[in-house]
Amino acid sequence: MSKRVITGILLTVLLLALARRMSMNRPEEAEISGGGIVLRHTTVFEQVGDGSPVLILDISSEAEDIAAAELVCFEPGRETEKRGKMVETEPGRWKGNLPGMDKGSRLRYYFEVETGSGRSLRMPGEGKNGFLVKYKGEVSGSVLLFHIIFMFGAFFFMIEAALCALRILSGEADKRMTILMVRWLVFFTFIGGWPLGFILNRQRFGPVWEGFPFGYDITDNKTQLMFIFWLITIILSWSSFIGKDEKADRVGRKGFAIAVLTSFIISLAIFLIPHSL
Numbered sequence: 001m002s003k004r005v006i007t008g009i010l011l012t013v014l015l016l017a018l019a020r021r022m023s024m025n026r027p028e029e030a031e032i033s034g035g036g037i038v039l040r041h042t043t044v045f046e047q048v049g050d051g052s053p054v055l056i057l058d059i060s061s062e063a064e065d066i067a068a069a070e071l072v073c074f075e076p077g078r079e080t081e082k083r084g085k086m087v088e089t090e091p092g093r094w095k096g097n098l099p100g101m102d103k104g105s106r107l108r109y110y111f112e113v114e115t116g117s118g119r120s121l122r123m124p125g126e127g128k129n130g131f132l133v134k135y136k137g138e139v140s141g142s143v144l145l146f147h148i149i150f151m152f153g154a155f156f157f158m159i160e161a162a163l164c165a166l167r168i169l170s171g172e173a174d175k176r177m178t179i180l181m182v183r184w185l186v187f188f189t190f191i192g193g194w195p196l197g198f199i200l201n202r203q204r205f206g207p208v209w210e211g212f213p214f215g216y217d218i219t220d221n222k223t224q225l226m227f228i229f230w231l232i233t234i235i236l237s238w239s240s241f242i243g244k245d246e247k248a249d250r251v252g253r254k255g256f257a258i259a260v261l262t263s264f265i266i267s268l269a270i271f272l273i274p275h276s277l
Contacts (some may be wrong), residue, residue: 004163012156019272030131032123036062039113039123043131049138052100057086057111057123058093064115071096073109074130086111103137104206139203147200150192155271157185162264168257175253178260179240186230193223218273226267233259
């Protein structure tokens, strides 16, 4: 196995791990205090499958007893709120449930705590939207596995194409290997992002496609935008891409290498934007 291939595998694993770490889909530790009351909560960002999210709120009060705690929720963009009493399951720990919703639905929630003297505290504070929870469907294990394999392949060949393009610029190679890497890159990106992406999105959120012009989902639009940049790169060297004389390409070898590296950098920047799955 060549050094280039090993480097490509290692960089792909590193990128996927970094993207996972930067994902917006992570619980957060929230805390707010006021008047001797401290509220702590580990956010719930998703509900996968049937059921209703269970929320836990830890309350400590130095001065007075807690009379009641309420869980308030609302759909983004709507003013109607639903309120529910929370139950103290053990000293200082209160539990509440959000309603069950269809996959693809979203709710924002917040807590309101009242003491025996009538003082109250809200989490998050006044003027903030509340914590967001997304309702998602179960995804077939085989569909998810193939989606991951194809997206891994797409980024592996993207890195390989960039490494090959550097060899073109240094005068060590011609366009053939880079063109081959771009062909595989486009194949893996298309299959992983669309046919498999359609099935995945349908199972997870309900709609088949939520990218432009039908919607503004981050993940779908990221895939679409990356693919467009690579299509532009292909058009610039279309004759080479389809296996014909490279003299008919719109750009020479160095121009093609620069286009590949530009698409790589843009794709990398897009990919590191947290996704929505």
